[in-house]
Amino acid sequence: MGESRTELLGWLNELLQINYTKVEQCGTGGAYCQVIDSIFGDVPMSRVKMNAKHEYEFLVNYKVLQNVFKSHKIDKPVPVDKLVKCKMQDNLEFLQWIKRFWDQNNPGTHYDAVARRRGGSTETPATIAPLGRSGGNLTPGGAKPGRRTPLGGARSGSSAGVSPEIVQGLQAQLRELNGQTEGLEKERDFYFAKLRDIEILVQAQVETLEAAGADDHTLREIQKILYSTEEGFEVPEANAVPLDEEETF
Template identity: 45%
Template structure:
């Protein structure tokens, strides 16, 4: 049986230096991306949208996660459509699986989650509840060390200068805006691609219908000709057996198929049997 909601949140917040209060907040996909990054250290964490508020942003995060799964040959399916709805049970079950995977493959040592995501925290995101950068006690006894807080990391890099901190925040805001624009562009491109595919499918259907009508009309002409010749030569014409063979091939059906009563095939066969020409 997997860990409880409380245990999972404690582990998640301790590993990633976040302040998640609900399992449903994992529906943005951001936390899952960084959990996998803590194992392999090769995900493009800077592209992960930690402040995601819309489903298309969640989908972009899960796309990054799926790329990581493909790269490292992780064969577990990601139920994206259910997770992005931010329902408790779906996200709980997937997070339990992720935790078990992490227990098996985490290399140990220190993972500086804040530095990996460039000092960014996480916004309100899915299912409400403010996110904050914080630390919590490691109640699960997992082999990890506490990473320094976002404030400590920025202070150590900037030497405690408030001006540098302000500049860092400004750059972070600009980077966030760039990522949003990039995701918007990807979304519009995907929409245009789908519209183009729909248009191509319609054109293909129209072409197939034209070809069907073309060949059907030719086959119909042959059918009428054969019926006329059979009706005129029922007294034992030299070519009756050839025409009869052609007629048999045309009306041949697969096992289990029955010609509907009153259908074209039935009318044609009736005309041949009665020696009368079918009228159309």
């Protein structure tokens, strides 16, 4: 409990042969999975995405972690909904627990972290910097107030007041945001497809019971949940492109 963030990161980087610089990076879930693997040696590391960049990939890692906890009867809830947000405090608390668990259970033998993940990439994305930059009085577009400069590049001439570095930085952020949007759309469609499968199964069972003159309260309640909506909610189109992800829960 008394270990600082620096000490915890030092231990984590040495154990797993990675180069994390912030506790928040643990929110992807990959490091937690491999720490547990260093104890038991049976985590399916081929399914762990150490370089996960999107929340739906983080969820795959946490599903692996929860399955391992269950198989080894580890009575510790994993607050997935908090950890995936990559907030420092939530991940610091869980990393502290992981370190204590490792101290109590590690077998004391050499652990080849790189071999266990088969040399897979451990690059972990940093949090996206805010568009506004301090000290420059720049608008989100990178230009001085009162001027409008397209993201594609600055105006010709030095009067534009936008350095190539700022333009390149904003373009990189835009690409990252586009990638995150694509990931969120895939995640949405992934879960919508699962709910649609459940809906079909429930409806089929209800119709079967109705034909036999029977009913099932639980199935009716499930239907109510499936069909309930909130103001501003839009159902994804039925012909949305299905996911080609091979990972499933």
